[in-house]
Amino acid sequence: MMRRRFDLTDFEWAVIEPLLPNNSRGVPRVDDRRVINGILWRFRTGSPWADVPERYGPHTTCYNRFVRWRRAGVWDHLLTAISSAFDGDIQMIDSSCVRVHQHGATGKKGGANRSMGRSRGGLTTKIHALVDADGLPIDLRLSEGQHADCRYAEDLLTRLHAGTTLLADRGYDTNAIRATATQAKAFANIPAKRNRKKTFAFSSFLYRYRNLVERFFNRIKEARGIATRYDKRADNYLAAIKLFSVRLWLKRYESTA
DSSP states (O other), X not given: OOOOTXXXXXXXXXXXXXGSOOOXXXXXXXXXXXHHHHHHHHHHHTOOGGGSOGGGOOHHXXXXXXXXXXXXXXXXXXHHHHTTTOOOSEEEEEEEEEEEOTTTTOSOTTOSSOOOEEETTEEEEEEEEEEOTTSOEEEEXXXXXXXXXXXXXXXXXGGOOTTOEEEOXXXXXXXXXXXXXXXXXXXXEOOOOTTOSSOOOOOHHHXXXXXXXXXXXXXXXXXXXXXXXXXXXXXXXXXXXXXXXXXXXXXXXXXXX
């Protein structure tokens, strides 16, 4: 099959193929590479699943494989395995809001796996990300759009290493986050809020590198299905973000290979 513009390269496929499930029983699975390319096409374009081109096989196969592997933790495993070599000298944390499309907001109100909330931008979802010194994603979370950033920081900071410098904006200036960094023997390079009476060591030079986490959000939102949320379920949407995060890592590996 001829490779299309946004399909997996041979290098990318060689890296992720050994990480995919290989214990299928009964009828052999449809070509995994073709199906993943169909999944990538859907989120890259923001199109409905039913519009996935026939060259990727039945759209129901692409959707069912995406959901089944999300339930089995395959997309989580891919990101964890491929990001295991992250540069821990500097880590950055931040969040970004995305608008929820009306098609994604039609599920049951108050139901599970929503992560949708009202903010100044309307119905939104917030992506929380921890990235490494190169701006590559290490861990991700979702929340309702109006929730404060600091509420989700501690879960993301479980991967802080001793000697790491943590960069974050004033929204993360809390005693709990600073204590978490201290316990991990890391340095929290966070500007103090203006109403703080206590002062903290802060390097404005290092803080300039925080733009790398903002660049991550810009890169991930090149996929229209990420820049706007069309999925009713938060776990499906988060799985898509992780899949495209894996591609960012693969592109970095391929560029240095």
